[in-house]
Amino acid sequence: MLRRWSQPNGYRQVLAVGLPLVVSFGTTSLIHFTDRVFLANYSVNAIAAALPAGIASFLSICFFMGVVSYVNVFVAQYVGAGAFQRVGASLWQGIYFSLASALFLASLYFVAEPIFAFAGHHPEVMRLEVIYFRILTLGAGAVVMATTLSCFFSGRGLTRPVMLVNLAGAALNIPLDYILINGVGWFPEMGIAGAALATVASQVLVLLLFALAVFTRGHDRCFAVRRARAWDGGLMRRMLRYGLPGGVQFFLDILVFTFFVFMVGRLGRAELAATNIVMAINTLSFMPMIGMSVAVSTLVGQAIGAGKPSGGVRATSSTLHIALAYMGLVALAFVFLPRELLYFFHSEHADAASQARMLELGVELLRFVAVYSLFDAMALVYMGALKGAGDIMFVMWTMALACLGMVIAPMLLGVELLGLGLYYIWGCVTFYVVVLGLVFRWRYGRGLWQNMRVIEATGAAD
Template sequence: MWKHWNQPGGYRRILQISLPLVASMASTTIMEFTDRIFLGHYSLEAIAAALPAGILHFVIICFFMGVINYTNVFVAQYSGAGEPEKVGASIWQGLYCAMLGALFLLGVSFFSEELFIWGGHGPEVRKLEAIYFRILCFGAGPALISVSLSCFFSGRGYTRPVMLVNLFAACMNIPLDYALINGKLIFPELGIAGAALATTMAWGITALCFIWLVFTKKNNQLFAVWRARRFDGELFGRLMKFGLPGGVQFFMEIFAITFFVFMTGRLGKLELAATNIALTINSLAFTPMLGFHVGISTIVGQAIGRGEPAIGARAVTNSLHLTFTYMALVVMVFLFVPEWLLRLFRPQGMGTVEFEAMVETGVVLLRFVSLYTFFDALALTFSGALKGAGDTPFVMKTMLFCSIVIMVIPAYLAVEVFGGGLFEVWCVATAFISSLGIAFWLRYKSGKWQGMNVIGR
């Protein structure tokens, strides 16, 4: 145990990098969780609209996030290779991509109402979905800028600033949610629009904090964070070469989940609300895991940059030990006290009989979550390792295949052709996540990633 703790790529190094990222991701989860709690108490229509609109926004923005976040691997490999002057140039190429993404989201916002017609949800829910989605699109710029600037710290293994910034933004978001949704203090009652405004304001706070922390005189001297601001066509091209597959992979993953949510929405308002709540609770397990995903990607990237892939492999194994331990604790909560979690989301004015039916359904859905959670850990750990080395084309192709063949087509057939219910659709989602975990594990075991890099060495 002590050997696993202190050795290169051991538990200590993984926790040192990943735990602040876990806390950072947890702060994002807390923001979303409190959003849904406040909206759940506000009205059933608001909680039913928040997740489809939020996921649809995320499925669009996540493509750019996937590309931009790959700056993290460039920073990690350049740091491992001892070329700090390339760190600032990499960050700026990510910022240029962020600007393109912000302009795209701004254009999409003008088609908010049209995007939700296909969903087949009721007119009242559809109207709220369009409002929530439009406001989130307006705030996409600061969110994308924050992703790029955070890579300056996470790619070098200094993840505490990322944690502190995101925790601060979460602390600001919670009271803003309460005030803007319910009309407290000096604010008017804005309902679901208030939740979206609170989120975009938190993104703005995050971006300003990162700008203040990154663009210092010392960082400019060491890493050229301002001197390397020019557009570098060659470096930008390499970011696109490796980052675009990462963006497509991230897009397809969220698209598959979004399609799944819209399919459950076609089954009825109660089924949609139960699914939204179960997925929100699932985010308590999944989102912090993204911290280990980015952490292992950073460690593997640095090891590849130094020419020491064996240390990266050791870190992957140790990271899997830690993530499985975390997941086991979360699953125990899902299995033994699911009703307590579900009752946090009781909508205002909902009858006891209807709410108890939703809780009963939610308990079964959390059992599905408990089943696929460990495959989720496999997928996040091994895909993080593959991306840290530069094996993004395989990750992209696997996600494309599994999303279409195992999730989208079967979910559509289950609902629209065979008249299946909620549990049949959740079986499809479980198969989708399980297949990803197995596929990324097999690719990692092949060892091909150990001969790759993204910096042309």
């Protein structure tokens, strides 16, 4: 372990690339966590509506985010191959895709009511869900575009700028949440609409800061971030060839948890509120692992681009050790400190019986999260390694089969036909995560990814 610390793609390099991404994705979790803490203290209906509407909004974005996130792999492999001038061209193809995505996402404003009417939640909860969803989707294009621009830094392994920009967004969101939800000073009390507006404002700030950081003269000279803005049909086709499966994979992953939350909502408001709270806590611990997944994808991509897949093997094992150590501590906290974690969501507006019921359910549900946490970390690390090399089709089909066969079909059968309850639904999700971790470990161990690459083989170094 001591030797691995200082080796290329060892612990020190993984942490140098990964920790800023951990903080960056942690700030995304912090924004949603803050929304839910303030809303839990505002009203039970608001917290019950926040997670279904928030997940539904994220589900609508995640396909496009998954596509443009693959710009990260192209940038990493071009940097590894020394073809620096192709970095700007990759970035601009992602920008064009992001602009089209923004228009589509804004149009979802008009279908919000049918979506949440189908869910069958309580009428007041549904009304709040529609409000929250509509505001978030109007600002969703900023999220996709910011994801694209962040790849310019993360793909090169320079993740500190990504961290600083996202910290600025979180720093704006927290006071805006308090002001707009509760009404402070000249601002009216807006409730759940205020939480959504605060989130959109922070996302727009992140986009503006990324734009200022990327499109500089120095970056244009080295990476053609201004000069290479022409449409490149061949590069766009190659990016879509790998990015579209990446988008489908990301969409399916979020679809599982969206469907899961909507099914829980059919059981009752207490079950939905407890699940929302536990998922908010889980997200705060889980999102940093997405940062480590992007880090290993970057390091594997650079190793593949340089023609040295052994470096990718070392980066993956180093990342896995770090991820398992972190998630192991998180799992222990879920088992031994559940009430302390749930205390953040105590609401003065709810009656004592409702609070006691949500606390009892929350303690039990955190044990499910503790069971699948380590497998979740394992799945994210190995999936990041496979995506960094270009093995995205296997990832997509695995997610598709697992989503349908282990979550959607069993939940529909168990809840709608057999009348099974909350613990059965959580058991399906736990089994799904465990299987994904084991399958991606098997695929990685076969080593086929070491002979893959996403960039053109004949690209000359600049």
